[in-house]
Amino acid sequence: MTSNLRNKQIIVGVTGGIAAYKSADLIRRLREQGASVRVVMTENAKRFITPLTLQAVSGYPVHDNLFDVAAEAAMGHIELARWADVIIVAPASADFIARLANGMANDLLTTICIASQAPIAIAPAMNQCMWKNSVTQANLQALQSRDIQILGPVAGSQACGEVGPGRMIEPISIAEKMGAYFATGILSGRRVLITAGPTREAIDPVRFISNASSGKMGYALADAAREAGAEVTLISGPVNLAKPYAVTCISVNSAAEMYAAVMQQVQGQDIFFGVAAVADYRCQHIADQKIPKQQAERCLLLERNPDIIAEVARLSQKPYVVGFAAETHDVLIHAKAKLIAKNLDMIIANQVGNGIGFDSDENTVVLIEKEEQHALAKMEKSKLARKIVELVAKKLWSIDNLNCQ
Numbered sequence: 001m002t003s004n005l006r007n008k009q010i011i012v013g014v015t016g017g018i019a020a021y022k023s024a025d026l027i028r029r030l031r032e033q034g035a036s037v038r039v040v041m042t043e044n045a046k047r048f049i050t051p052l053t054l055q056a057v058s059g060y061p062v063h064d065n066l067f068d069v070a071a072e073a074a075m076g077h078i079e080l081a082r083w084a085d086v087i088i089v090a091p092a093s094a095d096f097i098a099r100l101a102n103g104m105a106n107d108l109l110t111t112i113c114i115a116s117q118a119p120i121a122i123a124p125a126m127n128q129c130m131w132k133n134s135v136t137q138a139n140l141q142a143l144q145s146r147d148i149q150i151l152g153p154v155a156g157s158q159a160c161g162e163v164g165p166g167r168m169i170e171p172i173s174i175a176e177k178m179g180a181y182f183a184t185g186i187l188s189g190r191r192v193l194i195t196a197g198p199t200r201e202a203i204d205p206v207r208f209i210s211n212a213s214s215g216k217m218g219y220a221l222a223d224a225a226r227e228a229g230a231e232v233t234l235i236s237g238p239v240n241l242a243k244p245y246a247v248t249c250i251s252v253n254s255a256a257e258m259y260a261a262v263m264q265q266v267q268g269q270d271i272f273f274g275v276a277a278v279a280d281y282r283c284q285h286i287a288d289q290k291i292p293k294q295q296a297e298r299c300l301l302l303e304r305n306p307d308i309i310a311e312v313a314r315l316s317q318k319p320y321v322v323g324f325a326a327e328t329h330d331v332l333i334h335a336k337a338k339l340i341a342k343n344l345d346m347i348i349a350n351q352v353g354n355g356i357g358f359d360s361d362e363n364t365v366v367l368i369e370k371e372e373q374h375a376l377a378k379m380e381k382s383k384l385a386r387k388i389v390e391l392v393a394k395k396l397w398s399i400d401n402l403n404c405q
């Protein structure tokens with residue numbers, strides 16, 4: 001089974017219909033594949049399956065009320081809308097479909113659907129006459145024209161005793177289709193090399209110089225590029241993160257080791273993301289024995305490390321080179337200067353300090369090229385990584401098209 005749902009954040013909307021009992025199975029299957037699920041129920045859904053059941057299978061309290069002050073304070077509707085990587089409404093009743101098609105925001109679920117930028121899919125379930133009714137079909141067309149994906153329904157015997165189209169597709173098929181959302185294929189056939197995390201520059205056998213990079217952005221990019229179909233190699237400094245699935249991982253400590261690994265891997269790569277926070281300096285001499293603290297002042301003579309990304313950008317057969325610039329002030333000015341000085345194709349600039357950037361799960365960035373720049377709103381690093389992959393993939397396509405002309 002695909003692992004594209006690992007760490008994905010999915011809202012399962014449940015509306016009033018007998019197929020609501022299958023939502024519990026859907027939630028279980030999504031979680032089995034590593035997704036984190038939050039459930040949003042309409043009032044009528046609660047007549048068919050209890051919130052307690054869906055709380056038990058999702059592991060979180062169910063959201064059901066737009067005007068519940070306590071629930072809004074914990075995770076408000078806008079926060080939920082932003083949190084979602086994808087929204088699936090299963091089952092979607094004829095009434096819900098009509099309300100969504102007409103832009104209503106008269107309960108929590110419709111409000112979240114309208115407030116979210118995440119892709120939405122619905123799995124309709126209703127009596128076959130209701131399904132065939134021209135008003136339902138017109139509503140479905142309106143949803144499709146807004147890129148809302150309709151999954152099913154299938155034909156068969158119905159709870160009402162009739163036979164025809166209107167049965168919700170099976171939870172296992174819905175879960176598979178959810179995984180496919182992230183397998184965009186926009187980097188299929190491409191090779192992507194990524195550096196991530198900090199480097200450690202040894203002083204003596206027990207001490208080193210390093211920085212606060214968590215590696216989260218580089219690892220998120222490795223996942224996003226792999227999901228987009230690329231063959232990904234990740235060269236990582238020491239971090240506390242699980243190795244990404246189906247990515248070739250090379251662990252290094254120092255900048256010199258990272259440089260050597262990059263130079264060994266770079267040939268034939270289409271994209272290089274230099275996300276690592278590489279130490280600019282290393283010790284001229286690494287002491288064989290622990291340096292007594294009284295002598296430390298005299299021992300720390302430093303020398304420059306190679307600038308890995310600049311070396312990659314200097315290669316005659318260079319990949320598309322993307323750097324990252326973490327700055328505490330004058331972010332755009334410093335980042336643009338680095339883009340030019342290191343001859344990069346793109347630099348992704350972000351502010352660090354005040355709780356955002358290095359160790360946080362969210363980031364606000366600006367993508368800067370020589371001629372243009374593109375600001376992205378504050379979002380989780382996993383979502384940011386998918387956006388960056390999408391934009392870089394488009395760049396590659398336009399470069400390929402230019403070369404073909």
Ligand code: C5P
Pocket residue numbers: 195255274275276277278279280305306307308309310322323324325326338
């Ligand atoms: O450290 P600096 O702000 O110059 O980093 C900007 C970019 O250069 C980042 O993409 C970083 O990974 C890369 N870099 C590098 N080797 C260095 C220093 C920075 O690849 N020695």
